[in-house]
Amino acid sequence: MNEVIRTQLNHRTIRKFKTTPVGPELLELILDVANKTASAMCLQHFSILRITDPGLKSKIADISGQAYIADMPELFVFLVDLYRNSLIAKEAGLDTYLNSMHSFLSASSDALLAAQNVNLAAESLGMGGVFLGSPLWKIEEFIEVLDLPMYTFPILAYGFGYPDEEPRMKPRMAGEFKFFENKYPALNGIKDNLKDYDREMGTYVDLRNPGKPLRPFTEQVAQLSTLLNSKQPRMMEALKKQGFCVEDRD
Amino acid sequence: MNEVIRTQLNHRTIRKFKTTPVGPELLELILDVANKTASAMCLQHFSILRITDPGLKSKIADISGQAYIADMPELFVFLVDLYRNSLIAKEAGLDTYLNSMHSFLSASSDALLAAQNVNLAAESLGMGGVFLGSPLWKIEEFIEVLDLPMYTFPILAYGFGYPDEEPRMKPRMAGEFKFFENKYPALNGIKDNLKDYDREMGTYVDLRNPGKPLRPFTEQVAQLSTLLNSKQPRMMEALKKQGFCVEDRD
Numbered sequence: 001m002n003e004v005i006r007t008q009l010n011h012r013t014i015r016k017f018k019t020t021p022v023g024p025e026l027l028e029l030i031l032d033v034a035n036k037t038a039s040a041m042c043l044q045h046f047s048i049l050r051i052t053d054p055g056l057k058s059k060i061a062d063i064s065g066q067a068y069i070a071d072m073p074e075l076f077v078f079l080v081d082l083y084r085n086s087l088i089a090k091e092a093g094l095d096t097y098l099n100s101m102h103s104f105l106s107a108s109s110d111a112l113l114a115a116q117n118v119n120l121a122a123e124s125l126g127m128g129g130v131f132l133g134s135p136l137w138k139i140e141e142f143i144e145v146l147d148l149p150m151y152t153f154p155i156l157a158y159g160f161g162y163p164d165e166e167p168r169m170k171p172r173m174a175g176e177f178k179f180f181e182n183k184y185p186a187l188n189g190i191k192d193n194l195k196d197y198d199r200e201m202g203t204y205v206d207l208r209n210p211g212k213p214l215r216p217f218t219e220q221v222a223q224l225s226t227l228l229n230s231k232q233p234r235m236m237e238a239l240k241k242q243g244f245c246v247e248d249r250d
Numbered sequence: 251m252n253e254v255i256r257t258q259l260n261h262r263t264i265r266k267f268k269t270t271p272v273g274p275e276l277l278e279l280i281l282d283v284a285n286k287t288a289s290a291m292c293l294q295h296f297s298i299l300r301i302t303d304p305g306l307k308s309k310i311a312d313i314s315g316q317a318y319i320a321d322m323p324e325l326f327v328f329l330v331d332l333y334r335n336s337l338i339a340k341e342a343g344l345d346t347y348l349n350s351m352h353s354f355l356s357a358s359s360d361a362l363l364a365a366q367n368v369n370l371a372a373e374s375l376g377m378g379g380v381f382l383g384s385p386l387w388k389i390e391e392f393i394e395v396l397d398l399p400m401y402t403f404p405i406l407a408y409g410f411g412y413p414d415e416e417p418r419m420k421p422r423m424a425g426e427f428k429f430f431e432n433k434y435p436a437l438n439g440i441k442d443n444l445k446d447y448d449r450e451m452g453t454y455v456d457l458r459n460p461g462k463p464l465r466p467f468t469e470q471v472a473q474l475s476t477l478l479n480s481k482q483p484r485m486m487e488a489l490k491k492q493g494f495c496v497e498d499r500d
Contacts, residue, residue: 001279002253002374002375003252003253003254003374004253004254004257004370004371004373004374005279005283005371005374005375007254008283008286008287008367008370008371009282009283009286011286011287011288013288028425029251029255031425031429032259032425033255033258033259034428034429035422035423035425035428035429036258036259036261036419036422037258037261037366038261038263038366038369038381039422040381040383041383041474042420042422042470043470043471043474044422044423044428046428047428047429047430047434048428048429048430049430049431049432049433049434050429050430050431050432051431051432052431052432053432056432079434081428083434083437084427084428084437084440085471085475087437087440087441088440088441088444088468088471088472089471089472089475091440091441091468092441092468092469092471092472093472094472094475094476096475096479097471097475098475098478098479098482100482100485101485101486101489102386102387102389102482102483102485103478103482105358105386105405105485106383106386108355108358108359108362109358109362109365109381109383109405109406112358112359112362112363112366113362113365113366113369113381114366115359115363116287116288116362116363116364116366116367117258117366117370119288119363120254120258120367120370121254121255121258123254124252124253124254124255125252125255131288131290131359131363133290133291133356133359136352136355136356137352139352146434147433147434148434149434152434155355155359156359169286170292172285172286172289172292172294173285173294175278175281175282175285177334178284178285178294178296178297178298178331178334179281179284179285179297179298179300180297180298180299180300181299181300181301181302182299182300182301182302182303182306183299183397184297184299184329184333184396184397184398184399184402187333187334187337190334190337190338190341191337191338191341191342194338218338218341218342219342220292220293221293221335221338221339221342221347222338222339222342222343222344224291224293225335225339225344225346225347225348226344228348228353229346229348232348232350232352232353232498232499233352234498234499235350235351235352235355235498236351236496236497236498237498239351246486246496247486248482248484248485248486248487249482249484
């Protein structure tokens with residue numbers, strides 16, 4: 001056990017923040033951490049759009065349907081970014097740059113590794129935050145409101161600041177159901193095998209919402225599946241519109 | 251500055267390892283870190299396949315075209331995983347679970363945040379490692395050799411252990427070209443503006459390969475673009491074959 005792992009194991013989502021701003025030196029440090037994160041072939045296919053304009057933040061809160069976003073001290077949108085290097089390629093006289101689904105996924109990995117590093121850096125500095133999936137849920141709206149160039153794609157957002165709440169950690173499924181050796185197992189009777197976890201999740205109390213206990217995990221899965229299936233965003237269209245090739249080359 | 255950020259800023263890729271194995275207690279700790287990583291709606295749409303079988307490891311080294319993989323003390327394959335919850339949904343009587351491109355990308359975020367957390371946990375324990383993009387480059391071969399079920403997808407691998415080399419950190423592009431406020435800038439004349447970085451990259455010496463200096467960054471970009479464009483894997487076909495819906499719903 002050490003300070004890094006202690007910080008990692010202590011992760012919890014923070015949605016309510018003190019008004020204390022994040023100082024410029026700490027911001028610079030956090031961005032430096034993002035910059036030093038591993039990147040596939042060091043092509044650095046990601047960018048961060050920091051949202052400071054209150055009007056823009058409000059719009060993002062509206063689009064996301066999460067009012068508290070408007071009050072977040074810091075809001076970073078992580079972009080998959082093949083645009084910057086496509087400009088370099090163009091200046092070098094090349095007609096096209098990488099825009100396949102493979103390049104998109106590889107660039108997503110650059111962006112998301114950096115996102116977790118930013119999250120942990122913030123937590124190590126006594127801050128907390130929340131990853132926002134709303135860029136993907138509202139992909140067309142996000143691309144429009146952020147006025148993003150081709151070959152960029154908002155894959156995840158992260159809001160952070162100094163916590164003004166202290167939630168309990170949400171229980172996770174035991175490792176035996178997630179971490180396997182050499183062969184992915186059959187997972188027969190998974191619902192039954194998750195009984196303990198179901199019970200644990202059912203007794204978890206979110207201190208921000210103490211009157212509303214969570215449903216057992218396997219019930220959440222079924223419920224969310226039904227709820228979310230009908231709300232899937234038009235992801236392929238959005239990818240295509242941003243210039244990513246959504247078909248394999250022959 | 252603190253221990254977390256110091257570790258993050260000190261990241262470098264390690265490809266050569268001592269034969270010292272990673273002890274079971276440290277492995278458990280690292281997997282616990284993976285398990286506690288943020289997850290979208292806590293649906294925990296990822297798994298880790300730990301490769302310990304030397305035969306399987308050799309096959310992966312072959313497929314990847316990277317011989318040193320066979321000797322890695324630890325090798326984790328990070329899976330996007332909607333299979334586990336699809337079993338739960340099925341047991342609950344639902345016909346389908348989430349398998350849209352949106353769900354795939356959201357699950358990728360679960361997997362990749364965990365991957366970075368694992369990397370940092372290992373580094374904090376005096377280990378080092380390397381992210382391997384070969385699962386994506388050789389997607390069909392990986393799915394086959396790992397015998398993966400539907401709704402799973404190997405998005406990234408990570409090999410780690412105790413370092414037997416001490417490479418210098420590879421220089422990164424200055425933050426001004428990656429981190430923007432409110433609006434993505436035009437980035438006019440990017441090649442010219444990256445002159446300093448080009449020079450820095452051109453004088454970086456990889457101690458593992460001291461006789462072979464790197465080319466300036468903007469030249470690497472142009473060169474890699476030409477090289478990689480012709481080698482793009484059939485990603486859409488692989489996604490489809492694994493059960494992910496590669497078309498938007500009407």
